[in-house]
Amino acid sequence: MENHCYTCQYCKKEFIPKRRKIQKFCSDSCRVSFHRFKNVGLALKSTNLQIKEEEQVTSKMQVDQISTAGVANAAIGTGIVEFAKNIFTREEDKPATKGDFLKLAASVKRYHKIKNLPPNHMGQIPYFDLTQGIVVYLSSTFQF
Structure with missing residues (x-):
């Protein structure tokens, strides 16, 4: 040392x-x-x-202050980008919205016809019940 x-x-x-x-x-x-x-x-x-x-x-090292002109420019720029995305994005490539899911749910019916099962001996056609998850036989005059 x-x-x-x-x-x-x-x-x-x-x-x-x-x-x-x-x-x-x-x-x-x-x-x-x-x-x-x-x-x-x-x-x-x-x-x-x-x-x-x-x-x-x-x-x-000064930090830029927030001004109304800067906020307005940012809002206009964001609006232009969103507008361009809506124009140039195909409808099937856009993300699903809550409204799309509500339309889909409204269009889905409770009973769906099963095409690969023959009708039963009474002539009733097989349907799949989405709410109960079972196969039911309904008459051909049944309206749902």
Whole structure:
């Protein structure tokens, strides 16, 4: 271990290194902070400059404010895209809606004729009952 004091390149405090090789920083937090500012292009010389440069960095990063014109532009753009999708998408490729399911349910009948079973000995035709899940024989004059 070395007994010689070194100066931290980030906070400029003197320290005795804990490792055998020459250390540039007194702690991991100083090392990480220095490299963060270095990557941004702000290698700091002293802690006084650090405060001033942090203020400059925050003043440069301004967030755009929401305006009514921006909201209107977004709404118009969304409307145009939805209109174009409706025009260029075929009807069979569009997603099903609740109204489509209600129409389908209204068109489905309770009894469906079974074509591959012969009528019974009384002449009744076989139908499948969707609600009960059974085969029933109904007369040919039955209206449903």
